[in-house]
Amino acid sequence: xxxxxALLGAAAMAMTxxxxxxxxxxxxxxxxxxxxxxxxxxxYLTDGTKDVLAAGFVIEPLASYDAEGNxxxxxxxxxxxxxxxxxxxxxxxxxxxxxxxxxxxxGTPVTAADVAFTAQYCMDPAGGCAQxxxxxxxxxxxxVDDLTAKVTFKGPQSNPFVAFVGGQTPxxxxxxxxxxxxxxxxxxxxxxxxxxxxxxxxxxxxxxxDTVQMEANPNYRDPAKPAFAKATIKGGGDAESSARxxxxxxxxxxxxxxxxxxxxxxxMTAAGKGQFVVAFGTxxxxxxxxxxxxxxxxxxxxxxxxxxxxxILTDVNVRLALSKAIDRNxxxxxxxxxxxxxxxxxxxxxxxxxxxxxxxxxxxLEGAKKLLEDTGWVDxxxxxxxxxxxxxxxxxxxxxxxxxxxxxxTLIKSWWNEIGVEVExxxxxxxxxxxxxxxxxxxxQKFYADVEMYANNFSGTDPEAYLAEHACDQAPSxxxxxxxxxxxxxxxxxxxxxxxxLTAATDPAKRAEIAIKLNDMLTKDSKVIIPLVHRGxxxxxxxxxxxxxxxxxxxxxxxxxxxxxxK
Amino acid sequence: MTDAPAAPAPRPRSQSRAIxxxxxxxxxxxxxxxxxxxxxxxxxxxxxxxxxxxxxxxEALKVRNLGPSWRFPLGTDQLGRDMLYxxxxxxxxxxxxxxxxxxxxxxxxxxxxxLAGYFRxxxxxxxxxxxxxxxxxxxxxxxxxxxLFRDRIxxxxxxxxxxxxxxxxxxxxxxxxxAARIVxxxxxxxREREYVLAARSIGAAPRRIIFRHILPNVISPVMVAATxxxxxxxxxxxxLSFLGLGFPPDFPTWGRLLNDGLQYMQLYPERMLWPGLxxxxxxxxxxxxxxxxxxxxxxxxxGR
Numbered sequence: 001x002x003x004x005x006a007l008l009g010a011a012a013m014a015m016t017x018x019x020x021x022x023x024x025x026x027x028x029x030x031x032x033x034x035x036x037x038x039x040x041x042x043x044y045l046t047d048g049t050k051d052v053l054a055a056g057f058v059i060e061p062l063a064s065y066d067a068e069g070n071x072x073x074x075x076x077x078x079x080x081x082x083x084x085x086x087x088x089x090x091x092x093x094x095x096x097x098x099x100x101x102x103x104x105x106x107g108t109p110v111t112a113a114d115v116a117f118t119a120q121y122c123m124d125p126a127g128g129c130a131q132x133x134x135x136x137x138x139x140x141x142x143x144v145d146d147l148t149a150k151v152t153f154k155g156p157q158s159n160p161f162v163a164f165v166g167g168q169t170p171x172x173x174x175x176x177x178x179x180x181x182x183x184x185x186x187x188x189x190x191x192x193x194x195x196x197x198x199x200x201x202x203x204x205x206x207x208x209x210d211t212v213q214m215e216a217n218p219n220y221r222d223p224a225k226p227a228f229a230k231a232t233i234k235g236g237g238d239a240e241s242s243a244r245x246x247x248x249x250x251x252x253x254x255x256x257x258x259x260x261x262x263x264x265x266x267x268m269t270a271a272g273k274g275q276f277v278v279a280f281g282t283x284x285x286x287x288x289x290x291x292x293x294x295x296x297x298x299x300x301x302x303x304x305x306x307x308x309x310x311x312i313l314t315d316v317n318v319r320l321a322l323s324k325a326i327d328r329n330x331x332x333x334x335x336x337x338x339x340x341x342x343x344x345x346x347x348x349x350x351x352x353x354x355x356x357x358x359x360x361x362x363x364x365l366e367g368a369k370k371l372l373e374d375t376g377w378v379d380x381x382x383x384x385x386x387x388x389x390x391x392x393x394x395x396x397x398x399x400x401x402x403x404x405x406x407x408x409x410t411l412i413k414s415w416w417n418e419i420g421v422e423v424e425x426x427x428x429x430x431x432x433x434x435x436x437x438x439x440x441x442x443x444x445q446k447f448y449a450d451v452e453m454y455a456n457n458f459s460g461t462d463p464e465a466y467l468a469e470h471a472c473d474q475a476p477s478x479x480x481x482x483x484x485x486x487x488x489x490x491x492x493x494x495x496x497x498x499x500x501x502l503t504a505a506t507d508p509a510k511r512a513e514i515a516i517k518l519n520d521m522l523t524k525d526s527k528v529i530i531p532l533v534h535r536g537x538x539x540x541x542x543x544x545x546x547x548x549x550x551x552x553x554x555x556x557x558x559x560x561x562x563x564x565x566x567k
Numbered sequence: 568m569t570d571a572p573a574a575p576a577p578r579p580r581s582q583s584r585a586i587x588x589x590x591x592x593x594x595x596x597x598x599x600x601x602x603x604x605x606x607x608x609x610x611x612x613x614x615x616x617x618x619x620x621x622x623x624x625x626e627a628l629k630v631r632n633l634g635p636s637w638r639f640p641l642g643t644d645q646l647g648r649d650m651l652y653x654x655x656x657x658x659x660x661x662x663x664x665x666x667x668x669x670x671x672x673x674x675x676x677x678x679x680x681x682l683a684g685y686f687r688x689x690x691x692x693x694x695x696x697x698x699x700x701x702x703x704x705x706x707x708x709x710x711x712x713x714x715l716f717r718d719r720i721x722x723x724x725x726x727x728x729x730x731x732x733x734x735x736x737x738x739x740x741x742x743x744x745x746a747a748r749i750v751x752x753x754x755x756x757x758r759e760r761e762y763v764l765a766a767r768s769i770g771a772a773p774r775r776i777i778f779r780h781i782l783p784n785v786i787s788p789v790m791v792a793a794t795x796x797x798x799x800x801x802x803x804x805x806x807l808s809f810l811g812l813g814f815p816p817d818f819p820t821w822g823r824l825l826n827d828g829l830q831y832m833q834l835y836p837e838r839m840l841w842p843g844l845x846x847x848x849x850x851x852x853x854x855x856x857x858x859x860x861x862x863x864x865x866x867x868x869x870g871r
Contacts, residue, residue, distance in 0.1 A: 240833075263632060263645070263834050296718055330628055334645065403830055406816045407646055413817060414624040424726050427816040441718070448718075 025216045025229030027565035030545065033242045033252040037209040037235020042192040043168050044122050044129050045185060052167050053256065054212050054233050056555040058105075059170035059197030062096050062115070063161065065553035067279075069350035069461045071161060075099060075110065075171065075198060080160075091156040091506075096164070098147040103219040104173050105202040112143035117174035119151070119163065126182035131169050134162045158506055159462055166460075167555035170197070200226040200561035210235055220561070227547075227564035240264065246540045247274040253545045256556060259538050261404075262337025274543055276338050278536035281552035282349055282466075283457040285340075287397075287412075287530040289313045289322075292489045294396070294448045301478045304447050306489055311391045313450060317375040318393065319527035322451075324371065325415045327363035332533055334411065335404040343534035347463045347519045350553070352508070355516045357524045360531075368419045379420055386420040394422040398442075398449040400430040405453060408532070438481040445476040447487060455535060461553055464502055464511075467518045471496050488528045495521050589863040596859020599852035606849055610658035619649040632835060641841055645831065654841055657819035661801050662849065664735055664820070668800035671739025673746055673793045677785070680750025681777055685758055694751065701744045706806065712737045713812040730814045734807060738800045746792040753785045787864045794857025798850035805846075821846050 038054040040046050062075045073079050076096045080086020087094050102110040119141035122129040129135070139152045141163075151163065163169050173196045180188035194203040198221070201214035212233040216226050234252070237245075243258035245251045247268035258276070260268075265276055293308035302308060312318055328342030344360040347353050372378075377386040377393060386393045397413065399405045406427060413423040426449065428442045433454070441448050458466035468474070472493075474486035495518065502514045522529050537556060541548050547562040590596055619639075622630070627647030634642045641650035683693040713733060721729035757763060758781065766776050805822020807813035814820060821842040828838035862868050 240830075261645070261830055263831065267834060296722060327625075330624075334628070334631075401816075403827060406827075410646055410817050411624060418623070425815045425817050426726075429812070440714075442714070 024220070024224060024226065027227040027229070029230040029232060030228040030254070030563060030565075031252045032231070032233045032254040032256065033237065033245055034233060034235045034256045035237055035239050035242050035258070038206075038212050038233060039209050040192050041195055041203065041206065041212070042172075043170060044127075044131055044172075045192060047130050050235070050256070053555050053557060055170065055195070056167040056199070056557065057201045057214055057231060057233075057560050058199045058203055059172065059195050060199050061166055061168075061170045062098075062164040064166055064555075064558050065461065065551065066558070067549045067551045067553070069553040071165065075102060087160055091153075091158065091160065093150055093152045094160040095144070095148060095150045098149070099221065100147060102198060102221060104196050104198060105217045105219055106173075106196050107219055108173075108175065109146075110171070110173075110198060111146045112149040113146075114171055114174045115149035115164065116141045116143045117177070118169075118172045121172060121177060121181060121185070122163075122169070124182045124185075127185040129185075131163075134169050138163060158503075159460075162460075166553075167558065173197070201231050222561065225561040231560070243268060243276075243540050246542055247271055247276075250274075250542060253542045254548070254557075255540045257537055258540045259336075259339055262333065262335070265337045265339075265538075268540075272543075274540055276538055276540050277548060277550045278339055278538050279550040279552035279556055280341070280349060280534060280536040281457055282347065282463070283455050283535045283537075284343060284346060284348055284531050285408075285453065285455040285533040285535055286346070287322075287451050287453045287532060288444075288447075288487045289319055289451050289528055289530065290447050290449065290488065291491075291528065292447075294450060296448075304489070305477050306475065306491070310450070312393060312395075315375070316526055317371055318377065319530070321368040321371045321377075321419060322416065322421070323360055323527045323530045324364045324368035325419045325421075326360075326412055326530070326532065327415065328361060328532055330363075331408055331411065334407055336533060336535060339538035340533040340535045343531050344523060345519055345531055345534075346523050346529050347458075347466065347515060348531075348534040350461050352512045353461075353463050353515045353519075355519050355524070357520060359524065363415075365415070365418055372419065377420075384420065385422045392422065393420060394424070395450040396424045396426060397451050397453070398426040398428060398433075399453040400433045401427045402430065408453065436483065438483075443482065444487065445482045445484065447476070451530075452487075453532070462511075463515050463519075467502070467515060468499055470518075470522060471499055490522065490528050492521065586863045589868070590859050593855075593859035593862055595855040596862075599855030599859070602848055602852040603856065606658065606845065606852070607662065610655050610662060613655040614652065614659075617651060617655070619652045622647065635837075642835070642837060644827070644838060650838070650841065653819050653824060654821075654845065657821045657824050657842065658845060660731070660814070660818070661804065661821040661846070664731070664738070664804045665797040665801040665849070665853075667735045668738040668742070668804075669793050669796040671735065672743040672796050672800075673789060675739065676743035676746025676792070677750050677782075677789055679743070680747040681754055681781065681785075683747070684751040684754025685773065685777060685781070690751075693747075697744050697747050700741065703741070705741050705803075708741060709737050709803070709807060710812055713807065717812075726815055727818055730818070734804055734813060737807075738803050742796055742799060742803075746789060746796070749788045749792055750785050753788060754781055757781050757784055787861045790860045790864060791857050794853045794860075797853045801846060801849065 034050050036050045038050055039048065040051050041055045041058060043052045043055050046052065060074050063071050063073050063079060066072050071079055075098055077099055078084065080094050080096060082089060096115065098110060098112060104110055119135060119138060121127065122131055123135050123138065137153050137157060139154045141149060141151050144150050153160065164171065176191055176196050180191055193206045193208065200217055200220050202217045203212065204215050205213035214231040216229050239258045240260050242255035243260055246253065246255040248271050250273050269275060290304060291310050291314055292304050292306055293310050294304045298308060332340045332342050342361050344357045345355050372386055377388045379386050397409060399409060409425045413425060416423050432440055432442050433444050436443055436445065444452055444454055469485035470490050471486065472491040474484045475489040476482040476484040498514060498518055502511060502518065505511045505514060523531055536552065539550060539556065544566050546564045546566040547559065549559050550556055551558045629647065630643050631645055631647045632643065633639055639649050639651065641654060644650055679693050679697065683690045716733055717729065720733050723729065724732060763776060763780050766780055804813060804820060805825065808820055808823045808826065824842035825839055828842065831838050
């Protein structure tokens with residue numbers, strides 16, 4: 001008897017021990033700092049990452065992506081697939097089944113009517129919904145019963161997980177937002193700054209462009225979570241000062257988006273109070289080569305168009321040599337530190353789409369010289385610059401005004417000079433460079449330079465649309481007001497044919513194979529695009545904060561419910 | 568009584584000698600002149616004396632972010648470049664921009680001021696032109712100028728010389744208005760003075776009156792405007808470089824070095840300190856020189 005009691009007691013102890021630290025609200029307050037302040041908590045009315053990120057604490061989508069880029073169910077019992085009948089065989093509809101008994105933070109039940117309402121809210125043409133692109137292919141969303149919502153598309157969708165998947169398209173409560181449809185959407189200040197949600201926290205106070213205060217949601221579906229009773233997001237400052245507030249003074253537990261120079265990173269980490277974490281998404285800093293002639297001698301309207309091929313960069317050997325001369329490891333070390341890694345790929349992630357292309361990671365100045373030598377680019381007039389058929393290896397290299405990019409320009413210029421290429425540098429105000437103004441000569445689309453450097457990425461986990469940007473007909477030109485995304489004016493019928501195959505393919509393995517081939521055509525084989533650095537978003541968190549799993553595929557913070565205080 | 572020889576009659580002093588004597592009594596001005604001379608020597612003679620070793624990129628990267636040492640007296644920057652050498656190169660550009668832009672501004676401003684003040688018919692149109700320039704927002708105007716003409720001028724003169732000419736011209740052409748107004752005011756008063764009237768009555772040509780009787784009397788306000796102009800030109804050049812519309816990014820100027828050092832302020836404060844100090848010293852020195860010159864050039868103060 002005694003033994004039994006003792007055993008029971010021990011068992012009870014074992015049971016309660018983990019439960020004790022996993023009690024809701026046991027860990028006090030978690031404080032976050034964002035360099036850009038939150039201005040609204042409704043992701044349907046904002047493009048700001050900071051706003052979507054903060055809203056993710058309160059309102060949730062049906063499914064989201066985890067840190068590895070896999071889709072996970074959130075408010076539904078399981079992910080719909082063709083096999084379990086959730087996706088119709090003809091790929092024209094997807095059916096979501098809500099978890100039974102799910103409650104809003106005000107205690108009312110979550111129903112399929114809320115899902116249908118959310119679609120209606122965003123698809124209202126008068127509403128100016130910021131996420132309308134994600135609903136563009138949807139014909140209708142209906143509530144089949146209380147727990148079943150059916151999304152019907154206008155045609156077959158190879159990827160039906162667009163709306164309601166990821167933090168940009170969470171479910172709104174119908175009862176709260178009913179009066180906010182269409183043109184009334186932006187006027188519903190109370191709703192937009194304090195949405196009722198299913199997330200681990202609910203809003204208690206919101207000062208626009210300053211602070212969001214939240215407390216644990218009493219109706220959250222996991223009774224043991226969140227571990228924190230309160231959460232506060234303070235906005236303002238800059239990357240440097242927010243990082244300092246976490247890493248040195250310890251005022252905050254988490255700082256979002258703290259891209260600072262590697263030296264400062266090292267100094268702050270040395271203080272021992274916190275650490276930097278990086279989410280590697282698909283952002284790649286690259287050099288784009290111009291395959292058309294940007295010479296100012298050409299008449300306006302013909303510069304940088306397919307009418308005039310580039311005199312030197314159309315030679316693949318020149319592009320290969322330019323790439324070989326670059327030491328990507330040094331670039332990372334100088335510019336990004338923990339926030340970047342060298343890459344040879346245009347599509348660096350997710351893992352299944354990333355080519356195993358590493359040939360460019362070691363610098364090969366001699367190889368670059370030899371390649372140029374062998375292909376006829378020699379310094380025939382002794383001025384230190386290689387030439388061939390009267391054409392000099394002389395490049396105009398432009399990018400935006402940004403201290404890291406200017407360091408990169410200087411380094412790459414010296415490397416290129418070493419292999420006998422003359423380089424002239426130009427830095428353009430980012431507002432102009434990315435402004436897309438067809439009247440300005442300095443936009444990245446117009447590309448009145450030989451090479452240019454910037455970073456770009458794609459959203460979601462599927463690179464099809466991103467790779468399709470390099471089809472022949474996507475080149476910017478005066479005819480389309482310089483708006484195409486094919487910056488290089490790359491045009492290869494084989495590439496376009498392969499793209500068609502990619503669009504037609506539905507098998508994930510086959511899609512990955514084709515995507516890798518397309519990536520290699522642009523990078524490894526031709527160096528039309530010279531990738532440099534795979535960049536992540538750098539954030540900082542205190543060592544006293546546990547459970548942080550930084551996410552590049554969805555909101556950076558998707559698991560706030562799992563965070564706890566390290567004791 | 569001593570049997571010392573009687574003091575010789577004082578020799579008549581030349582005007583420039585008198586100005587220099589007066590200038591010397593202004594301690595600040597003298598000090599400013601010495602500092603400015605040192606700065607000019609630093610940027611002109613410095614690169615001849617101090618030749619940093621030519622490092623390849625890989626070697627330079629091994630000596631990044633060093634503090635002061637015998638090898639690198641001012642340390643190295645984040646790419647392993649010798650800061651002392653960069654300070655010299657940058658100073659050459661910054662000082663040249665400051666002085667040449669100032670000269671353009673003064674020549675244009677004085678010409679317009681004198682013409683407006685002396686010839687009544689020109690007064691209205693020229694002063695309205697001045698008002699128009701004053702009303703133009705400076706930075707957007709500069710941006711448009713640079714945007715429109717940079718490529719064209721770079722085509723003739725090369726990117727660096729092109730940028731230099733354009734920036735000097737752009738700053739000069741947008742900062743002459745103060746000088747013009749000051750000079751016009753002075754000229755309006757001077758042309759009614761008796762000696763000008765006398766000159767006119769003996770049939771002196773306007774050109775002669777202006778050069779002989781009016782210009783020497785407006786020199787002191789012009790000098791003050793000029794010294795302030797130098798400082799402003801150096802700062803405007805930094806603004807343009809900061810916006811990416813100045814010199815090419817690998818072409819150092821003091822303003823750009825300051826801007827580059829900004830993000831390393833906490834770790835390597837000296838990287839901001841040196842260019843900042845150089846700019847401040849130049850501006851301060853030039854202002855003091857202007858102050859001393861004004862006193863020295865004014866016959867009413869001189870000799871007191």
